[in-house]
Amino acid sequence: MTKLKTFSIGGIHPDKYKITTDSPIQDAGLPETVYIPVKQHIGAPAKILVQKGDKVKVGTHIADADGIVSADVFSSVSGEVIKVEAVEGEFGYHEDMITIRVEGDEWEPSIDRSPGIVRDIPYTPEQIVAKIREAGIVGMGGAGYPTPIKTAVPTDKKVDTLILNGIECEPFLTADDRLMVEKAEQIIIGSKIINKVLGIQNAIIAVDENKPRAIAALSKLTKRYVGVNVQACATKYPQGGEKQLITAITGREVPSGKLPADAGCLVQNVGTVYAIYEAVLKNKPLFERIVTVSGDCCKHPGNFLVRVGTPASFLIEKCGGLCDETAQVLFGGPMMGTSAFNINAPVTKLTSGILLLSDAMTHKELGTDCIRCGKCAEVCPIGLQPFLIGRLVRENMFEETRGCHVSDCIECGCCAYTCPARLPLLDFCKLAKSELKRKK
């Protein structure tokens, strides 16, 4: 048996809890009201184009990218704009959102809603990038970096490998898994679209080996599509991290502070690739995504096709509602996700899951003192020394954490997960990163 590929240092093996692997993607349906945030990406918030009282359709352009690092926002429902102001978001802070009351389900006529798969790509690379930009696509793996900038690699850098990130290493989440099973061909066509922009022929779809169904579905098609390879990887967290995946697949290292293009790679999440397919060949902007609703307190877990802006509470109700044991509602996975302050907060382009967890699963005893076991340094996939960073942060010595390369931290949380003294090492690293950014 050949050894499965994985990244070289660190990593952990949390329990998988992939209880929704076999649940087909269902349509979540339409809520009464949607709240569409104008900032669902890294960069500047989009500029609002609509006013109170405006009628919109599904796919109507409602907010325009402000600058290069920004993304367009589209209406996910048809109806009337009832409010254009700040609404309490996921973290309790007020964010600018466009509130739309749903009336019917009327789509923009330009969107191709036919079920057939389009296989021809009759566009030039420039046209493709423009189409991706006009569809408001951002990295759907969680980072939310605008995709057109990432895809249009600067001419001084040469990308020779396209990697499709089908690694879903967070426990519970199965959104990408189901997408690969059900939309395998569209994803592969999407990779061909990106190939055309990059001017290369190959693509590697990386899938971890605990998704046999996705591997089978994709492998069946690789005979028809030359240049596409499915690469099974060992299951290890955080294999889905961009830099970890590049190391796992190609053996190359992305230098500190540099981009994957510097290592000759481009990594795209499979969800993003599917969105690219829909945008380029079906004229459909990004306004819906797959969300896993799961957790040990979720009565009817499943994978749903959700319109952006749908309140999380709508999905929770659909899955049986909250029960007495529910202690926390998470947006995203249990490793990197955030505990929601407000469950009426909307699903965004980046929400991969909504988890309802019990106290037994989330409760963490308060931290004691560091016992200097070094486990955090052992599991850190970047090779940092979280115990040292934590110590410096506790003494407010933020400038010194720069020397510990805290800005390279990918916030995977392996250190805090593994710490036997239960120190909140991830929180310390995040604080150090934000303090350094503020001072710069």
Added chain:
Amino acid sequence: MEDIVVLNILVLGGIALAAAVVLYFVSQKFAVADNPKVAAVEECLPQANCGGCGKAGCHDFANACAQADEAAFAGLYCPVGGSKVMQQIASVLGFAAVEKAPTVSVLRCNGTCENAPAKVCYDGVSSCRIAARISSGQTGCPDGCLRLGDCVKVCKFDALHIDPVTGIPVVDRDKCTSCGACVNICPRHLFEIRPVAADGSQVYVACRNTQKGAVARKNCSAACIACLKCTKINPEVKVENNLSYIPDTVDPREFGEALASACPTGAIIYQRGTASKETPDD
């Protein structure tokens, strides 16, 4: 056996003597002329090394004083020692003393457990700066006190304590030296160093929430709702971004009582004359 002991004493003693002689001459040769004023100024300073003056510590401040001319000296101030210490330093250096009104730190939030009840349970790390990054806090007020006491931990003078009843920190005005450590650490920027009137009275708006009145009041009954009643009592009071601010120039002895009683939500706090250890609303 005894020979070894004697030999040891002689050898080690000899080395020590030789080293002492060498060190003596080296220290003579490389002696740095120390400004005697620095030591004299340092004598007067409180030696808290808090950094409240903006320098790296008391020695650094003494250095700055010793090197300063009359104009530059006027810009230096030790908030911990106050006017008394500055007068001493001035007499050491032969300058005119700087007169500054005494100041203390005040908490510009009245989001007590009663005024702003907790909506969610926070069981994360007990640090305001970390909690502020995760959510708006237990109360839901995006600008209010998080009640986790980063300011208490950073105060070197034991002047801040979390009140177990109200949940928010209370400034001990007798101990506060206005060093500014709490001002810098608070992620919500709730502390402000404010002058105290001659009789010890103070008046300030204990709120920093810039949301509209109706939204702010959903989370906290003591939020400033920008009703403008305070501006009618003294036109110097400014209301910007749905939030009132009372500048230092408003004399608390004259307007304090009226401002506090005019505020419909209790966001304006009037500290009566003769410094007491507790804020009156407690």
